[in-house]
């Protein structure tokens with residue numbers, strides 16, 4: 001059976017409390033995700049601080065689409081399809097840089113302004129201008145029209161039609177707000193580089209895992225559990241290392257994660273850590289509260305820092321950790337291959353120790369060399385292989401399912417609920433089929 005032009009068949013892959021294995025292993029489904037899901041949703045592109053000056057750019061992908069995010073001469077951030085209108089070459093080849101006032105294609109040196117407009121062609125007189133004017137190429141590099149800069153987080157929607165940015169994200173933007181508000185100056189900067197980690201699994205396994213609160217005490221027993229046991233043998237009075245402080249909550253008992261809470265929002269977004277989180281008990285950083293109180297006043301400063309959000313999923317493919325200032329981007333490469341990028345931020349105006357804590361967390365948990373990351377990668381790889389088994393066809397997400405869920409968004413529930421996973425898969429079915437045509 002083909003899923004192409006068959007939205008009914010695609011929707012049938014998502015049931016209230018289980019999803020079909022084809023979501024993870026089927027090549028045609030992957031192609032449909034690239035064509036529809038990643039075009040119909042607002043997808044994260046990058047952070048404004050990566051391109052502070054006019055001409056600064058990064059290259060990245062939206063689904064399978066190569067794009068350039070660039071600071072235009074008018075200081076706004078633009079997103080261009082990374083494709084020369086002449087013969088199709090990807091104009092920008094580096095992951096980041098400064099292109100000056102224009103991009104120059106490496107094949108025949110056509111040049112383009114940083115908003116994509118065609119600037120010049122060598123030996124221009126060889127083109128009858130009236131004919132070139134009728135060609136698509138005269139329009140230059142294609143800009144993405146729907147780009148939104150939200151507090152320096154840049155998102156875009158490739159399809160011209162669809163939900164507005166506000167409709168799509170709604171209340172979920174409060175997580176980005178809280179992360180930015182944690183800076184006494186209300187500003188974040190990407191800092192400390194990026195950790196890239198290739199995973200041999202479908203991208204949705206990683207998204208699913210971010211709110212899977214029943215796995216840490218099992219899958220991470222060998223890594224975080226060992227770190228804690230070694231620490232327990234340390235001589236009395238040894239100061240607790242930052243690394244142990246970060247590892248230890250991973251092996252908290254089920255009751256801890258139950259009490260943490262989960263909340264879901266419309267369109268596949270949601271977060272863990274409503275009442276408590278694995279980041280809540282870190283020791284305080286000297287000078288930070290004072291800087292926050294000076295910036296926001298006593299009451300507001302405490303309110304900002306009391307927010308214990310753990311992992312927030314911005315559907316389809318990022319996870320934001322406000323209290324530790326990280327963003328993870330799950331880039332789909334193939335049905336069984338995903339590039340995971342883990343980005344870290346400096347809270348502008350806050351003590352350097354906070355960035356140090358952020359970077360340590362990222363290295364400990366998200367780096368390709370992380371012992372915790374390997375635990376997860378191992379089970380993803382085994383899932384990717386196991387799902388080819390003909391023994392069973394469905395993946396289960398029934399934990400604490402309630403039939404009234406669809407009407408009850410924005411409500412905190414038991415933190416071991418798989419409600420957010422169900423929320424993601426429902427959104428997956430909706431946005432993957434939203435622009436599909438029914439077979440004639």
Ligand code: FES
Pocket residue numbers: 084085086087088089105106107108109110
């Ligand atoms: S392909 Fe870009 S200038 Fe020819």
Ligand SMILES: [Fe+2]
Pocket residue numbers: 209215216219220376
């Ligand atoms: Fe994990």
